[in-house]
Amino acid sequence: MTGILEGKKIIIMGVANKRSLAYGCFQALAEQGAQLILTYQNERMKRSIDKFIPEDVLEVECDVSEPENVKAAFDTIKATVGNVDGIIHAIAYADPEDLSGQTTDAGLESFEKAQAISVYSLISAAKYGREMMNEGGSIVTLTYMGSERAVPNYNIMGIAKAGLESTVRYLARDLAVQNIRVNAISAGAIKTLAVTGVKDYNKLIEISNERAVNGEGVTIREVGDTAAFLLSPLSTGVVGDVIYVDKGTHLM
Numbered sequence: 001m002t003g004i005l006e007g008k009k010i011i012i013m014g015v016a017n018k019r020s021l022a023y024g025c026f027q028a029l030a031e032q033g034a035q036l037i038l039t040y041q042n043e044r045m046k047r048s049i050d051k052f053i054p055e056d057v058l059e060v061e062c063d064v065s066e067p068e069n070v071k072a073a074f075d076t077i078k079a080t081v082g083n084v085d086g087i088i089h090a091i092a093y094a095d096p097e098d099l100s101g102q103t104t105d106a107g108l109e110s111f112e113k114a115q116a117i118s119v120y121s122l123i124s125a126a127k128y129g130r131e132m133m134n135e136g137g138s139i140v141t142l143t144y145m146g147s148e149r150a151v152p153n154y155n156i157m158g159i160a161k162a163g164l165e166s167t168v169r170y171l172a173r174d175l176a177v178q179n180i181r182v183n184a185i186s187a188g189a190i191k192t193l194a195v196t197g198v199k200d201y202n203k204l205i206e207i208s209n210e211r212a213v214n215g216e217g218v219t220i221r222e223v224g225d226t227a228a229f230l231l232s233p234l235s236t237g238v239v240g241d242v243i244y245v246d247k248g249t250h251l252m
């Protein structure tokens with residue numbers, strides 16, 4: 001049976017290990033027939049993902065802390081595979097000391113770093129991605145409900161996620177002229193590399209799972225399946241939105 005992404009070329013930014021939300025997206029998109037291109041932060045990260053990513057997948061270095069790196073990576077992708085049909089942005093960062101205690105403990109430098117890596121990187125990806133994206137393309141980023149609620153210890157990252165969700169709305173408006181859609185997935189708390197940086201993350205995951213309507217936490221593959229839908233022609237009516245994939249945790 002033909003997948004809903006057959007013939008589509010999709011860039012995935014942010015696979016770190018097998019527990020990454022981005023890896024759940026990789027699995028789902030591959031099953032739906034997409035040709036995938038990965039970006040990685042540095043050589044250490046490349047060595048990690050090379051252990052489980054097939055050799056025929058194009059991997060391109062891209063440290064998003066500098067926008068020119070995004071341009072260089074996308075230029076390389078364009079020269080290698082041509083135009084693409086979508087981007088998954090699964091990148092976020094805050095200094096570990098800012099993911100505990102109180103929000104007022106954060107300094108300006110660490111605040112700006114969190115905003116640059118977690119928010120502006122999406123703008124950079126859209127800026128250079130739109131230049132090489134086929135009409136009808138789609139961009140999907142990953143967020144968390146700490147953008148709307150004061151989740152213990154999430155602090156600066158919650159503020160960054162709020163900025164990310166606002167960015168989705170503005171990019172959705174701007175890229176509509178090219179028929180490119182932009183949306184976000186708000187995933188439930190899952191034990192990923194990002195979540196383990198939050199103080200008392202085990203308690204956060206436990207509470208999140210308890211509040212799921214069936215008492216079970218969402219999986220990275222369930223997040224990936226929703227990403228596949230948002231990147232496919234089946235979701236052309238979904239624009240500038242935040243889709244919750246958290247087993248109903250945000251309802252409770």
